[in-house]
Amino acid sequence: MTDQISLQQRRIERVEMRGIVKRFPGVLANDHIDFEVRAGEIHALLGENGAGKTTLMNILYGLYRPDQGQIAINGQVVAIHSPANAIRLGIGMIHQHFMLVPTLSVVENVALGLPSSRGFLLDLDVVTERIRHLSQTYGLKVDPAAMVWQLAVGEQQRVEILKALYRGADLLILDEPTAVLTPQEVEELFTTLRRMAREGHALIFISHKLHEVLSISDRVTVLRDGRVVKTLPTAEATREDLARLMVGREVLLRVERPPVKLGDPVLRLEDLWADSDKGVPALRGVSLQVRSGEILGIAGVSGNGQRELAEVIAGLRPPTQGRIIIAGVDTTGWSPERLLKHGLAYIPEERMRDGVIRDFSVEENLILKNHTDRPYASGIFMNFGKIAEYADNLIANFDIRTPSRDTPLKNLSGGNIQKMVLARELSREPRVLIAAQPTRGVDISATEYIHRQLVAQRAKGTATLLISEDLDEILNLSDRIAVMYEGQIVGIVDQHEATVEQLGLMMAGAHRT
């Protein structure tokens, strides 16, 4: 304990994790990991889902205790038993999901849990002053008096960073901080992070996005299957190198999109309006069309009507106005059952809620949309022989990694669950495919696979509406890109004419064409 008190006076110069081992039942999450971060550097921790990044950082932040290994700060071995402990040592962590109280103001959130300088009386004015000072030093624009629920996601993230800085964090761990931001917000965040590094902070940046790692970090440590594959200066790394280190084999980062002869418009939306769950209009007059053999990307910051758009087309949410025409037939108001018989496939954004039945087996999930069709059923009786054949076929063709077709779906990884959904939807040879966030939370090899399948489906003449918050994905796959903002399409651009900057501006509602 005395070590830690003396440490408090000194800033963190160097944090070392040596030989860290962490086992969970049935898996070795961290296997003798050595990791080091120094003041003034941004150190990226790169790896696929399940590589052990978050486990390692949770150990550093005191959420888990390592089975073996030690942590040393400025050369002194320390024991970190809890986040409170970590904070006292000068370590802060920004989680993927923010830990803020929405009904309180920014100041109140920052002051929450800290002793007041006035004993039982609040000292919010003092806190406000310090927040102002911190925001100026690091370029973190936040109004201290604003209520958190009124803030955009990017601003909430800044509050989280302020909270950590306010608590004296010298080392800041950021767990996939860009996942929720627009390209412009990402740029702002990066500016802040660079400034913090200049001020002598140490930063750990967890990510699986290669271009971000390349643009922000000074050094990269790549993890795979719980082990450190390599630590190298970012300047010496290329995108391809990092991808190979991360996955353990060559990865195609860009999918080849061979030219396809476009057919007739298969999906047409005419002045479509719909309400959100809260009963306010979420879609405000969307009109667009997707032709056979075309992928139309819908870009936008989440919450601008993309979810409602997908649900309305899939028959899960009634439109309040407008028409949906699929293959020349007005399908407005059709039930999901009729729509899927008419050739509509749907990869829902929230796959665990809307896409799969987690307690059903892989096989039962694969048959979810055609279990009444011949030959999988005769009359009301299911034909398990044929279903097993069908399931085994899809498991092989779509590379679904599962111990068997009888395994409960919930035992599969996110990427494999998504491959299962893809297999189910694409195997029905759809005319129209709605793919909402098809690779969210999916690792890079599964993402690569899913992208290839979507492009292959395009070659077969399916009209695809691709809704994604990942601009790379949109740019990589789409033939045309529509940007949604506040329930409207603010512009549609051809893929080869689109730039990230232009799309980013449109996503922020700044630019209408």
Add this chain to the structure above:
Amino acid sequence: MHQRVARDAKPRMLMESLLGALTPLFATLTALLVGAAMLLILGANPLEAYSAMLRGAFGSTNAVADTLVKATPLLFVGVGICIAFRGGVLNIGGEGQLVAGAVAATTVALALPQWPGWAIIPLCLIVGFLAGALWGGIAGALKAYLNVNEILSTIMLNMIAVQGMNFLLRGPLMDPVQIESGSFIPQTARFSTTTDLPRLVPTRLHAGAALAVILAILIYIFLWRTTIGYRIRAVGLNPDASRAAGINVKRYMMLSLVLSGALAGLGGAVQVLGLHHRMFTDGSATGFTGGAGFNGIVAALFGKLHPLGTIPASVLFGALLVGANQMQRAVQVPSSFITALNGLVVVFVVGSDILSRRRARRRESLPSAEVPALDVQPEAEV
């Protein structure tokens, strides 16, 4: 990586399902142990008491027959409960559905005394089945189309069924002999013997027990081998995904309540045709059902909501009910002890189920072999 999972998973899963099957048994034994402590406090010898109980339930052909007779309505209700709970609706209306089925069968049996057995028995059973279906269906329709909580509606329908029964048995259906003699006991006349269900052995055991077992098997096949059963289970596990997959969620929710009620209604018809040969009331539902509408739910939970598991579970509860009477006589404990013992079993079984489910959830939330860490909150450690 997934190769390793495949090898590890098999024996572990086997162990777990074995453990899962034995858990309710351990819970019952624990309940009996606590019961033993209560017996000691009451000044009775627990060993003597429990051996009397065992004798009472299984000691003779008659005892076994009585146990099975008691188990029969539990099984009818319990199998129905399996359907409802698998479909994601909580049917607490077994009592009312039993009564509805019994009253309907009684009315038909009394109205057609001349009909031969081969015609009247199936007719009564079908009418009981339909009456139960209607009683469950009301709650189902309210749930599906007006979003009325089915727990409340089924409980309230229990009351309505009981008052309907009281009205009929004190009025139109009352035994004419009772009216003539002026004793006005609220019961019907004995049905024509043509309606009696055949006896299986020369005891009180009637063919209804066999019918219940056959139905349990059929419902098992229905739930796991047919597209309708598949849809019911899908809707019960995830209504959102079911809807997105084109399943009419409301229709299948309603169907599961209809079928659940129908089985209980059939159970009610079997009770009057096989056992009582008349209908009677003491003013409450329990007076006629013996609480089978509620105990059937417990039997179904005990059987892990599996129709085949519900068969032994029903026999166990039947034995508990029959054996308890013998125990009461043997060691002279107050009858409320028997109720308490029953309650103990229920508490321990339901509690063990909650505990083992929580254990499973915790194991699941910890990274399994294929899905390491991610953003697991350290729930297990604090």
